[in-house]
Amino acid sequence: MNLDPAYERKIVALEAHFPKYAKRSTASLGRKNPISEDPFRTPFERDIHRVLHSLPFRRLKHKTQVFFSPKDDHICTRMEHSLHVSSISATICKRLDLNATLAEAIALAHDLGHTPFGHAGETAMQKIQDEYNKKAKNTELLPFVHEAQSLRVIDCFRNKLHEPLNLTYEVRDGVVCHWGEPNERFLKPQYKKDLKSVDITAARNQRPATIEGCVVRMADTISYLGRDFEDACMAELIRQEDLPLDLRSTLAPDANKNINSQIIGTLINDLVNNSKEQDYLKFSDNIFSAMKTMKKFNNQKIYRHPELVGQERRIYLILKELFDYFLDILEDSNKFSKIMNAPQTNYPCAVFIDFLNDMKYPSYTSYTDKVQIVTDFIVGMTDNFALACFEDLFQVKSII
Structure with a gap:
């Protein structure tokens, strides 16, 4: 990395307080295909900009998160979700003295390979691809998952004006390993993973290699738990009063404040307080139990709504x-x-x-x-x- 000397000193000074398990910007392993250096942007800063200006990212504003083709423009889109995950990830990283820039880059790119029509679109693509593979007795093509597809977008997608995104090894790994659907109270990176060998087979089989990648994986869940509930209320599928009192008292106790913002704040604070000066991330037993209950509530009352x-x-x-x-x-x-x-x-x-x-x-x-x-x-x-x-x-x- 050939940064301008004064700018490099600034970056080194900003990251001097990072714990040894955090990923420093000057220690990036680089990219599969080297590119010309930028004297005033670290590799992870460049990744953020490469994602933001890409066509796959622009299309996320027209892909819904849960509700398909919503008439209400305030319903969450896939782009908005990505921005939320980025914001939450940066907040957690700054409070834990981790590399917020790396986490933001991973978060912005994590859903580039998501289907149209949200979760239902992914379920449909999984079923369709599985049907074709069985019909042809094809074993070469892996089952469809959006994390692996996001890595394909990063490595392969191009058009007349844009070459593939070619993001850093650290961001690639964080993207393909971001799946946090299993209930995870505790998450520790696979620190000794060979980042240069990471490919689409890592999806749903590996943990991220960096703690910043783990932050994004946790932030993904933090982002949607309350927001999906809020969107369901706006879509009039449920009412705020439907949220069980025990969940309300644990995750969003103030009746005068927005439920989603309280849930986000509660989960961030709990994760930070239980992960300080540790090379892993962890929720408390009480909050993790509430998260599992909230996931179950959302699944029954929202995702499985008729x-x-x-x-x-x-x-x-x-x-x-x-x-x-x-x-x-x-x-x-x-x-x-x-x-x-x-x-x-x-x-x-x-x-x-x-x-x-x-x-x-x-x-x-x-x-x-x-x-x-x-x-x-x-x-x-x-x-x-x-x-x-x-x-x-x-x-x-x-x-x-």
Whole structure:
């Protein structure tokens, strides 16, 4: 790293108080593909900027978190969620004397590979890909998970104006290992992991190699627990009064303050107080028990609400029809040749052609290649674009 000497001294001074288990900016292992140095930005600062200016990040503002195509513009989007995780991660890192810049970069990139239509979209893609793999007895393609897809976006996605993001090894690892859905009271990094060997197989199989990556994994949960409840209230699926009193008294005791902000504050304070001067992160027994209860409440009252369950079925239909359509193009050599060589009035096909040309896939031959290509294309769609493609291709009114 060749920083301007004065700027490097400033960074070193700012990070001099970091504990030995924190990741210093000057100690980054770099990138898979080296790039020219910037004298006034550390590698992790550059990662933040590379993500913020990328097309996959811009599309997150049109991907919903839980509620699909919401009419209320205040309902959380995937971009807003990423910004929340970044903010929470930075707050925790600053209070624990960890590298907030690294954590922010991981947080901003952690959902770049998420599907349209939120959690229901991911469930649909998992089912669709599993169906195709079983049909072809294909064992080469790993089950779809958005953490692995986010790493694919970082390493592979390009277009006419943008090369792949090519983020640092530390950020790549934090992104692919950010899954925090299992109830985790205690989380310690895999400090001795070989960062340069981390690939998509690490998703849901490994812990982050840095404590900053662990912070993001915890912050992801902190971010959505209260916000999903708040959004469900705004969508009139539940009422604030539905939150059990024991949860309210533990996580958000002040009746005059916003419930979500109190939950975030309570969880941050508890995590910080139980993790100070430790090379791991930990919640107290009492707060962790409340978190598990809140997750169970959200699952029963929000995620499994009849209205959302009904939408899940429609989301699956939309993505399955799109998947079938574009995979058929790759499977049928005549159709493929026709759309690649003739002017296109079919907008979805025109976008698909541009996508294939931009991505520069090395091969379209194997079944695994084709399923992965269509997965990449559909996962990159926003909610609105997926709906528009469905309506355009099948000439039906939106079913959402």
